[in-house]
Amino acid sequence: MTLPISANTLVKDIVNELPKSSDVFKRFRIDFCCGGNISITAAAIENNVEVSTLLDELTVVFENSTPADKNMDVWLESDTNTIINHVINNIHRPLMVELAELSPYVTKVFKVHGESHPELARVKELFFEYKKEMTEHSAKEETIVFPLIKKLAENSIENREETISYIKELEKEHDHVGAILKELREITFDFTPPVDGCGTYRLVYKRLELLEGETFMHVHLEQNILFPRYI
Known part of the structure; x- marks a missing residue:
């Protein structure tokens, strides 16, 4: 599976797409709720994290996810x-x-x-x-x-x-x-x-x-x- 996000994707949109990604953001102390209106790149820079590291961790979460894990779609709709x-x-x-x-x-x-x-x-x-x-x-x-x-x-x-x-x-x-x-x-x-x-x-x-x-x-x-x- 290809990760449907890039370094320019907003943090909040990633959590909407894949709620379990919130665990990754919490681990790196990245605010995905109040401060979620910034890109992966901006969040990484703000928290002294390599963008590639963040994307790699998100890829692991995405590749191990099931359709049931993507339940934020329920609330979007x-x-x-x-x-x-x-x-x-x-x-x-x-x-x-x-x-x-x-x-x-x-x-x-x-x-x-x-x-x-x-x-x-x-x-x-x-x-x-x-x-x-x-x-x-x-x-x-x-x-x-x-x-x-x-x-x-x-x-x-x-x-x-x-x-x-x-x-x-x-x-x-x-x-x-x-x-x-x-x-x-x-x-x-x-x-x-x-x-x-x-x-x-x-x-x-x-x-x-x-x-x-x-x-x-x-x-x-x-x-x-x-x-x-x-x-």
């Missing part, structure tokens, strides 16, 4: 209501549960290991900042912005510009959450627990990494598929 309902029921709801369940573990790890691993103070701070941001962000989407977007889709809205301004606010919030997750990955050394880390320590880092991946796909679905329909 889905109507607005379907995407919004998916975000609410399959992203927001599980996220709120995970944030509630993970919070005491993050606090516990800091209390037990914070003296020997001072970076955990910042991990705890960033996690609770992320929790606050995403809780408020999700509520704003559900109560204000998504209903307005549905009206945009139906051509039944009176003030289009107001809705656009709300969407742009959400995009800024995405940027802020992306910065939080980037710092979390950096100070945890790519979510790698120390050799003296207990089971809870390892659990927290693993779940934080999973949270990062889910958030990136959440933002990608909104920022690169849903929102551009109306901006």
Whole structure:
């Protein structure tokens, strides 16, 4: 199979074509959601990666993919209501549960290991900042912005510009959450627990990494598929 992309293809378009490519971008700390509107070449230069290395890794993912792996096409072709309902029921709801369940573990790890691993103070701070941001962000989407977007889709809205301004606010919030997750990955050394880390320590880092991946796909679905329909 020939890779259907080149060094000039946009990062976000690659993830749309092949969602599993997001794992490659995460490994090289390339933002494919908020910062996905740049070419492979630009992303490689920005993150000190050889373009050829990036293309080689993406080729491996593509050659080992199955038709089922290319499921982002479902969202490209889905109507607005379907995407919004998916975000609410399959992203927001599980996220709120995970944030509630993970919070005491993050606090516990800091209390037990914070003296020997001072970076955990910042991990705890960033996690609770992320929790606050995403809780408020999700509520704003559900109560204000998504209903307005549905009206945009139906051509039944009176003030289009107001809705656009709300969407742009959400995009800024995405940027802020992306910065939080980037710092979390950096100070945890790519979510790698120390050799003296207990089971809870390892659990927290693993779940934080999973949270990062889910958030990136959440933002990608909104920022690169849903929102551009109306901006």
